[in-house]
Amino acid sequence: MNPPVDSLSGKVALITGAGSGLGEAAARVLAGSGARVAVVDRSAAEAVRVAEAINGNGGVAMALTADVTKPDELAAAVAEVERHWQRLDIVCANAGINGTWAPVDELTPEEWDETLGVNLKGTFLTVRACTPLLKRGGGGSIIITSSGVGSRMFTQSGASAYAASKAAQVAFGHMTALELAKHKIRVNTICPGAFRSNIMSATRHRNTRDLRLPVTFPEGNVPLTGGRSGSAEQIARLIWYLASDLSDHISGTEIYIDGGQSLLMG
């Protein structure tokens, strides 16, 4: 089942990290539901690819190149959205990296900064850049992509920087939910478990092989599916729900979407 085609008509969405993975799936689902979508990615080629696919499919999308660690680029992207569409209703602060996974005493300060810079500061900068336009439009919905890692799961040894950035996003989501409530801006945080995307293969591993304490999962580590990871489209449907007016009383919650994985894995 897909969300109804006109359920988000009239709304404008901005999605960071929309050139691949979950961001791309969210862009396609929101556009398929009638929203106009700003596809923001630091890779111009990927942003264009996704936007063209949406436009070729009868949707409305615009490719915008921006690095979420750069306030100027984000400001320019939001200005483009306002110039074209005069409003903003939905923000998916989704851009993220796995970064370097390594023993904590071998992780360099620069590697820590890189992960926290994209995942945490990038979330802050995205919300910061979008909030004025959301306010002028009378409200909106912000969806932060965090993770089960760092909030419920801690066994991904070597991922201390990643986990810390993801836990901090949850706290940031709680704080901004309260702060922006009077402007009718809702803020919610999704915590996916494993799903099929290329972020895992983009992880730089260093000396993590012997770091993990041994655990085996005889029936796989995703209980609902017998071990099979979910798809980005399944998670994008949750983003649709949080973006839509159906969830108009929901703000300040985390939602785990992982087929029960985070309850099985510590």
Next chain:
Amino acid sequence: MHPTAARHIPADSLQGKVALITGGGSGMGQAAAMLLAQCGARVGVLDCDSAGMTQTVTAITATGGQAMELPADVSDPASLTAALEQLEQAWGRLDIVFANAGTNGLWAPVEDIMPEEWDLTQNVNLRGTFLTVRTSIPLLKRSGGGSVIINASGTGTRMFSAFGSSAYATSKAGQLAFGRITALEMARHRIRVNTICPGSIATALNQKTRTRNLDTLPKSPQYPEGSIPLTNGQNGKPEQVAHLVWFLASDLSDYITGTEIYIDGAQSQLMG
């Protein structure tokens, strides 16, 4: 259908499915029963209050939906078993369970709550949830899986400043733990279990709260601009909760199990 729901929810999105809703005679249960029926589900409306139950079923059937009265008390296993048998006999399957029946019970200082009064609250809210899920599992399994939605609360999970609510809050915290455990335990049968945590919702439950000696407790915090930041203090509506129940009942949430979802207009971010 509520205008927001009409725009977002396909009218056939639950076609072919069967739902059981405890406490379906009023409030959130009634709103959920009506919405799920409007989406094509056949709805077993279970309640210990026959007037409310009849009202829900009449409203559903009057608009062309299918619903059945299931008179039962969630604290009485035999009556639940009978209700499930009646439901299976009529419709042969079960896909959605909204374990919603609950009581505010008595709000009083801990030392003034009689053991029997404590038990009453736990029996309906926590044991009633256990019994509802326990009784439903065999039919859910035979139907190839399903979605269980437990109605807990922000009180006892995120909010603890409502003085006098120890029995209620404890039952709600217990439901949350129960939801997580059963999510894991039932996952291999493709039964999803999620827990919703509403804040203040405009229902009659609030008027039914019994209180005793609350004036001997510290004064609760005051919220001059209201305690629900998103709505300037207005309570949430049962229909808004029903929308969430629909999402969790539908296949759109088919990778979601074992989570809590707070639905409170950020109330639990403001109230401790």
